[in-house]
Amino acid sequence: MALQGTGAPPRTAAPVAALSAISPKGTERTGHSSRVIAYVVVGLLCVFSLFPLYWMLENSLRSESDASNSVTFWPEEFHWSNYSTMWNSLTYPFHIFLINSFVMAGLVTIGTVASCALVAYGFARFRFAGREFLFAVIIGTTMIPYAVMMIPQYAMFINVFHWGGGGSAFGYHNLYQFLPQIVPAFFGSPFFIFLLRQFIRGIPYDLDEAAKVDGAGPLRIFWTIILPELRPALAAVTVLTFIGKWNDFLGPLIYLTDAHNWTIELALNSFIGRYSTIFNLQMAASLMSMLPIMIVYFIASRQIIEGVTLSGVKG
Amino acid sequence: MAVGAQAAPVDKGSNQHRQEMLWGYGLTSIWLIGFLVFSAAPIIIALFISFTDWNPIRDGAFWNARGNGVSNYKIFLADHRYWHAVWNTIYYSVGSVGLVNVVSIPVAVLLNQKLRGINIYRTIAYLPAIMPAVATVLIFRMMFQPSSGFISWILTRLHIQCDPSQLTCNPYDWLSNPRLTMPAVILVSTWALGQTMLIYLAGLQGISGSYYEAAAIDGANTWEQFRNITLPLLTPAIFFNVVIGLIGAFQEFTKFIIWSGGAGGFSGGPSDSLLTLFTYSYEKGFEDNLMGLATAMAFGLFVLIGIFTVINFVGQRRWVFYQEER
Structure with missing residues (x-):
């Protein structure tokens, strides 16, 4: 039987499809006045969500004394130069920090997505002794708090692997400091393995069988059958991992001690240390750290919302 | 589980079986x-x-x-700062998880209504949840500035606080009054309620409309429907959010560090009011270089998380309502 013969795969088997359109299922009996109230409250909710972001934008454009002394909702004057001042106010210019954040989050994302998909495939489609036990271990590891792992992992990465710094690579000093955060990502993340395994189990096994009859090996089946079906889930894992790592503060704080390696979050931390009362520049710098995430969210809000919803439903 | 979830049966000991195991x-x-x-x-x-x-x-x-x-364990168990940190950890965790969940349920109910442009409202309401914590706290630190901040401006206009421009006025100091710092950080955490709210929204989607139809025939009003249908059927989602929320809140780090002025010199915030188990362990390990003590303290946090999780799982039998098919 040719692959095409199986027809369109029943998408409803995949939980994402079921949730992809979280359809409004509100009560219909609401009267006219209560609808007006609903719109007003929803409007207030949006103001609550967006106002701090507006506040950041507005104050990033005010002068230093205005921003630290008074409250207004529109800048007295537009000081666009705040951004260039902010850009060069630390030891290194801000694009260094943005590049560091981007490369670190990007590599972590690639590693997480690739490894989790392969491991999940192994758990979902192959039988082997001890499979259930190993899977239970995966679930168990999601329960270990990072607080307990923080120091021993640090001890291991610094003392055993010598990833603390002192070496140079690609002409850059201390580039090794990134490894403690990037390398583990290539060995899978328990929660996403769990999520993707549930997903793969929802893909009909007939498709694998048909490919097998056609002489496809496990990797080929993974590439031609599993991956295309897995795409919505992988999209969610991709954006959630990227955002999570971009926003991470503690990991970079522990390992990226060389200022040239700082991520944007570490740069912000240093910013309040040095310029604790210069609010206009603080806000400009904050906006720089949020903007990339806002862009990602603008492009992929559907995948993010699906992913989070799934994590709750499946978790 | 879906059909075809298991691999097809194969002959034990056959070459194919060995192959499968190897893969x-x-x-x-x-x-x-x-x-x-x-x-x-x-x-x-x-x-x-x-x-x-x-x-x-x-x-x-x-x-x-x-x-x-065992002297590390003896040291921290006898350390009054440690017990203060235990209290702060519980204060923040219960406070923020409680507040976020109480606010999220009505918000989720609201965002479950058939309103024009509902997807836009949902997208906006979720946005704060993915904003980086450091920048979020920086924005709110500015808004909570004692006399020049937005919160102070509002409180003055509502006559909750005196006018800071008067010399006699002593405005609320959310950044250095040890009684106000933790409440401020808890309030800030409600901005990012999207994660919790979305789980409730998914839970609401799973409630069959037929329950409401039946209740409406019986003459139940909106509140009675919420109280007797929505809330009981939402208890699994509440349970999930509380368990996951507490485990996360016990390990909150960034908000306390940034609220008290950034890493590198963290010493618990004003009068240790932002000293939690995790930040204390960090302070001992990475600022005082007492790694042994810091690791022992982390196990203390592990035990606390374990206790709360067990309480949650034991307690759930009393209040979590699972529908038949579960």
Whole structure:
């Protein structure tokens, strides 16, 4: 039987499809006045969500004394130069920090997505002794708090692997400091393995069988059958991992001690240390750290919302 | 579970069976190797370190540290700052998880209504949840500035607070009054309620409309429907959000550090009001270089998380309502 013969795969088997359109299922009996109230409250909710972001934008454009002394909702004057001042106010210019954040989050994302998909495939489609036990271990590891792992992992990465710094690579000093955060990502993340395994189990096994009859090996089946079906889930894992790592503060704080390696979050931390009362520049710098995430969210809000919803439903 | 979830049966001992096992071990070993190196080994190292006085500046590598028995555990159990940190950790966790959940349920109900442009409202309401914590706290630190901030401006206009421009006025100091710092951080955490709210929204989607139709026929009003249908059927989602929320809140780090002025000199915030178990462990380990003590303290946090999780799972039988099909 040719692959095409199986027809369109029943998408409803995949939980994402079921949730992809979280359809409004509100009560219909609401009267006219209560609808007006609903719109007003929803409007207030949006103001609550967006106002701090507006506040950041507005104050990033005010002068230093205005921003630290008074409250207004529109800048007295537009000081666009705040951004260039902010850009060069630390030891290194801000694009260094943005590049560091981007490369670190990007590599972590690639590693997480690739490894989790392969491991999940192994758990979902192959039988082997001890499979259930190993899977239970995966679930168990999601329960270990990072607080307990923080120091021993640090001890291991610094003392055993010598990833603390002192070496140079690609002409850059201390580039090794990134490894403690990037390398583990290539060995899978328990929660996403769990999520993707549930997903793969929802893909009909007939498709694998048909490919097998056609002489496809496990990797080929993974590439031609599993991956295309897995795409919505992988999209969610991709954006959630990227955002999570971009926003991470503690990991970079522990390992990226060389200022040239700082991520944007570490740069912000240093910013309040040095310029604790210069609010206009603080806000400009904050906006720089949020903007990339806002862009990602603008492009992929559907995948993010699906992913989070799934994590709750499946978790 | 879906049909076809299991691999097709194969003859035991056949070549095909061996092949399948090899692939299974091969693929899952990616994770297994990572688990052994990056999780299992560190746990063993953690146990070792917690019984030593490892100071990386003095000793270099951790295996050069001297053992000192259980004295790390004795030190922190006798440390009044530690118990203060236990209290702060519980204060923040229960406060923020409680507030976020209480606010999220009505918000989710609202965002479950048939309104024009509902997807836009949902997208906006969720946005704060993915904003980086450092920048979020910076924005709110500015808004909570004692006399020049937006919160102060509002409170003055509502006559909750005196006018800061008057010399006699002593405005609320959310950044350095030890009684106000923690409430402020808890309030800030409600901005990012999207995660919790979305789980409730998914839970609401799963409630069959027929329940409401039946209740409407019986003459139940909106509140009675919410009280007797929505809330009981939402209890599994509440349980999930509380468990996950508490585990996360016990390990909150960034908000306390940034609210008290950034890492590098963190010492618990004003009068230790932002000293939690995690930040205290960080302070001891990475600022005072007392890694042995810090690791022992982290196990203390582990125990606290364990206690709360067990309480949650035992307690759920009393109040979590599962529908038949579960």
